[in-house]
Amino acid sequence: MKKSESALRQSVIVDMNDFLLEYASKKLGNRNDIAEVVYQAAKDDLHGLDTLFKDQGEAREHIYKAVGEGFLSDFYANESQEEVAKQADKLALDAIHYLGHHEGELDDWKNN
Numbered sequence: 001m002k003k004s005e006s007a008l009r010q011s012v013i014v015d016m017n018d019f020l021l022e023y024a025s026k027k028l029g030n031r032n033d034i035a036e037v038v039y040q041a042a043k044d045d046l047h048g049l050d051t052l053f054k055d056q057g058e059a060r061e062h063i064y065k066a067v068g069e070g071f072l073s074d075f076y077a078n079e080s081q082e083e084v085a086k087q088a089d090k091l092a093l094d095a096i097h098y099l100g101h102h103e104g105e106l107d108d109w110k111n112n
Contacts, residue, residue, distance in 0.1 A: 005075065009091070012071040013032040016095040020049075020064050021106060027053045039099045049110055065092050 017035075031037065041052035048059045050081050068091040072084050079087075099106065 008071065008075065009094070011069060013095040013098050014062055016067045016092070017099050017102075017106065019067055020059065020099075023059050023063050024053070027055070027059075035099060035103040039096065039103055042096045043100055044097065063097070065089070067077075068092055070087065104106070 001073065013050070020038060021034055024034050025031075028037065036089065038049070041048040046060050046064070050057045050066070053059050065088050069084060069088040072087045072091065076084055076087060
């Protein structure tokens with residue numbers, strides 16, 4: 001992975017989590033531990049977001065993965081839709097792991 005791609009991926013991951021935490025705050029209310037709650041729900045399977053938000057996959061598909069797919073479809077314009085979807089799934093997992101490793105600072109940021 002080139003340095004520019006890595007930096008872009010990191011930026012997209014931050015955006016994905018920002019959108020997800022905004023959505024979570026609207027659905028669950030402003031909580032001091034919102035990043036932890038979201039991470040715990042999705043760390044083993046992103047479908048845990050569906051259960052947490054009771055939204056039939058709206059957040060997972062149309063907020064979280066859609067941000068990543070937008071980046072990937074631009075960055076991998078010559079790839080098939082299947083490959084972009086596969087990469088979007090991987091990016092979403094990378095993003096949830098990032099969330100898990102940065103819960104405290106994301107909670108602090110959201111609460112300020």
